Amino acid sequence: MPELLSHWSQVNWIKANKEVKRLRKRIFQAKKDGNFRKLRNLQRLMLKSSSNILLSIRDVTSNSGKNTAGIDGKKFSDHREKLNLFYEIKNNGYMGKEPMPCKRIYIQEPTKKRPIGIPTIYDRIIQTTVKNSLEPEWETIFEKGSYGFRPGRNVDDAVFRVWNTLNRSGGKKWIVDSDISKCFDSISHKYILEQIKQFAGYKIIEKWLKVGIIFKGVWLGSGEDGTPQGSAISPLLCNISLHGLEEELGVKYTKKGYIQMTSRCLIRFADDLVIICRSKEDALLALEDLKIALKKRGLEISDSKTRVCHMSEGFDFLGYNFKLKQKKHCSMLDSIVLGDDGKYRVNDRNTGVYVSPSVKSVKKVKQKIKEVFKKYSSNMTTIFVRKMNEIIRGYAQSKWHWHSGETFSHLNDYVYKICWRFAKRKHPSKRKKWLVKNYFTSLNLANIKEKWVFYAKFSKDDEFGLYEKYLYKFHWFRIRDYRFGKMDKLPDNKEDSLYFKDLLIERGNKRPFNILYKTDRDLAVSQLHKCPICDQDLYNGETLHIHHIIPKKDGGKTTFSNLVYLHQNCHAKIHNPVQFDSYKNYFTQYKRQHPRIYR
Numbered sequence: 001m002p003e004l005l006s007h008w009s010q011v012n013w014i015k016a017n018k019e020v021k022r023l024r025k026r027i028f029q030a031k032k033d034g035n036f037r038k039l040r041n042l043q044r045l046m047l048k049s050s051s052n053i054l055l056s057i058r059d060v061t062s063n064s065g066k067n068t069a070g071i072d073g074k075k076f077s078d079h080r081e082k083l084n085l086f087y088e089i090k091n092n093g094y095m096g097k098e099p100m101p102c103k104r105i106y107i108q109e110p111t112k113k114r115p116i117g118i119p120t121i122y123d124r125i126i127q128t129t130v131k132n133s134l135e136p137e138w139e140t141i142f143e144k145g146s147y148g149f150r151p152g153r154n155v156d157d158a159v160f161r162v163w164n165t166l167n168r169s170g171g172k173k174w175i176v177d178s179d180i181s182k183c184f185d186s187i188s189h190k191y192i193l194e195q196i197k198q199f200a201g202y203k204i205i206e207k208w209l210k211v212g213i214i215f216k217g218v219w220l221g222s223g224e225d226g227t228p229q230g231s232a233i234s235p236l237l238c239n240i241s242l243h244g245l246e247e248e249l250g251v252k253y254t255k256k257g258y259i260q261m262t263s264r265c266l267i268r269f270a271d272d273l274v275i276i277c278r279s280k281e282d283a284l285l286a287l288e289d290l291k292i293a294l295k296k297r298g299l300e301i302s303d304s305k306t307r308v309c310h311m312s313e314g315f316d317f318l319g320y321n322f323k324l325k326q327k328k329h330c331s332m333l334d335s336i337v338l339g340d341d342g343k344y345r346v347n348d349r350n351t352g353v354y355v356s357p358s359v360k361s362v363k364k365v366k367q368k369i370k371e372v373f374k375k376y377s378s379n380m381t382t383i384f385v386r387k388m389n390e391i392i393r394g395y396a397q398s399k400w401h402w403h404s405g406e407t408f409s410h411l412n413d414y415v416y417k418i419c420w421r422f423a424k425r426k427h428p429s430k431r432k433k434w435l436v437k438n439y440f441t442s443l444n445l446a447n448i449k450e451k452w453v454f455y456a457k458f459s460k461d462d463e464f465g466l467y468e469k470y471l472y473k474f475h476w477f478r479i480r481d482y483r484f485g486k487m488d489k490l491p492d493n494k495e496d497s498l499y500f501k502d503l504l505i506e507r508g509n510k511r512p513f514n515i516l517y518k519t520d521r522d523l524a525v526s527q528l529h530k531c532p533i534c535d536q537d538l539y540n541g542e543t544l545h546i547h548h549i550i551p552k553k554d555g556g557k558t559t560f561s562n563l564v565y566l567h568q569n570c571h572a573k574i575h576n577p578v579q580f581d582s583y584k585n586y587f588t589q590y591k592r593q594h595p596r597i598y599r
Contacts, residue, residue: 005086008079009576013058013534013569016051020132023049027136028492036198039137044200046133053089056128057082058569060121060232062542068230070120071103071214079572085122094126099207102228104215115185117213117228127208127232130201135236136492137199142239143246144257144487148270149235152491152500155318156401158269159355160484162322165265165276166311166353172265173324174283174308176275177315178290181302183271184234185226187241188298192227195240208233225298238270241297248293249275249286257488274317283308311353319361320402325354355402362407365395366414373418377425381439381456382469384422388415389472396477397511408474419454419471445516448476476515483507504529504537511539520546523565526594532587533570543568549587560596 005011023046030039046052060066061076069075076082089096102117119127135151142150147158165172189209196202209227213220227234245266252263259265264286265276275290277283287301287308294300309315314323368391376384392415396408423439443453454471483506489496508529523546529538538544547566550556564587566574574583 005083007576008083009573011054011573013055013536013573016054017535019049019051020046020055023052024132024136024492025494027133028140028490029494031137031140032493040198040200043133043137047094047129047201050086050090052129052132053086053125056125056132057086059128060124062567062569064541065118065124065230066121068105068118069103070118070123071100072120072122074121076121085125089125089129094129094201095204097122097126099123099126099204099211101212101214101219102230104213104220105230114229116230118230119208119228119232123208124232126204130204131233131236133201134196134199134233138236138240138243139490139492142243143251143266143268144253145246145251145266146239146243146268148268148272149239152485152489155269155398156482157485158267159318159320159402160482161267161487162274162276162317163353163355164484165259165267166322166324171261172276172278173311174277174280175311175315175322176277176283176287176290177305177307177309177317178273178275178287179302179305180271180273180294180299181305183299184229184238186299187227187238188225190224191297192237192241195243205233205237235270241299242268242271245273245290245293249289269318272318274315280308280310316358316360319358319398320355321358323354323356325352357399357402357404357407361399362411365391365411369415369418373422377422381422381426385454385456385469385471392472392474393477396472396474400477400479401482402479404479405475408477411474415471415473416452416454443470448516450476470516472515480510508538519560519563522560522596523563526596527565528594531567531570532564532590533566533573536567538565538567540567545571547571547574547587549584549591561591564590 023042027039027042027046030036030042057076061082066077067075076085100120100123102119105116105118106113107116139150145161147153147155147161189206192209193202193206196205199205208231213228227237245268249264249266251266252260254260262278264282267274267276275283275286277286287306291301307315311322311324314321316322369388372384372387372391376387395411396404399407419439420435423435427435439454440452441455443450450473453473456469456471483503485503486499489499491497491500505528509525511524511529524538527538530536531538545566545568547564548556548558549562549564552558556562
């Protein structure tokens, strides 16, 4: 990185990203080789790295929590503030400022309010810097059954692992469905600190754990347990504290890395976990073993959310319902039989595991749709359609890898009723025929042939409005296969770099931005799903912008050859007047190297 920056837009994000990735891989390899002296030196180097500090500032000030300040009220949204913050951290080091208490807020859930501790933006940046130094070391030894808040792993990977384990012929069919009670609020400080006592940033982590919380102007001590849920490093500390559960529960692997047939199987996503066993007796023993393993970590299971059940009874995990059902068109009716001895007899040929969105997740998305209706029913129809499309697209893309057809059909009916209510509220004196003519239409575009599509009228000058005016339907996002990430592959492992590059491209090719506007998808595919300014994944959580290489005011058109996807930070970088003209040539050459790919 350059020693002196006069403007935030001068940061070379590609170089910074490569530097942090390289250091993470070196830390990973040093731990893997057992070279602890080299490991600690590399971790100290990461803590002082300018690239790490810059990327941490960018990450914290660009994600969804950037507008939620801590007790100091600072947000660091201005580029000048970010640059001054970088020099402050660079000159004083990660220990240069005492951590401030977290701000307590409550998030409304369907049944209760959940407490969240929000650190200041400054503390979150330091936490991200420390996390990049500590995480690669633990990624080397983390268990294969751990999926929550880990690089290269997500909810669908955990769901696929559960489905794949339960679908094996003659395999495990008894489930311990458990949830750890107040996990983040109850983790033992002593246990966490014992696990990381050799780490260079041990003292700053200890201060974060002990700093306490402020609620309505009153300081509340942290005690001897708990880590704030809003903290950037809390998910990593949670995974560290729960590491070792597989060994304590007796999970065993074969030489090839697969779960043994006679062994239990543990799949965990942070504090949500399921244990899959071969018999009811073993499942009950596993539950007792789990209680003992959690007790020494200062944790306990939630009795109200924990149960032992057979697959045919079904259970919820990560927003999905798993249930063993008889396959369609099977001649035998006795595929699942409960005997007099209390044991289930399952015909594996005629049964399969059905994975559908859970009732809770459906209620949650309905609540979001209802809130949009209440908030925007008096606004322009265009705003209502745009906000509704965000929810529909987000939920459909999170569930489209599984058996969601019936759920999508049910939600379409619900959205249709909401749209009628919206139209009637807008025009209470108009007749049904007038409402149908002005708010519903037939659509024959791309692969979609649909009647009764709710739409909003845009001006002719709005080029993107032509394709954004239609309200999506859930079933337009067709159910598709999911590319599962292998258990033994890790992004920080240098040997797995090509594997994750191919995985990113394959997953990205199936992900549309706007299903009615083909250019959006073609842009992402041609860019290999990366931002050309920072060389990071397009879907890293930052807001995406479409940039016109030749501005519209200068005659630039909204066509494939003149458009490129950029992150919000990168978009602001190239619009710096000093660098704008130089990027025109860069993008012209970039588009030649990345032609339109038809799929």
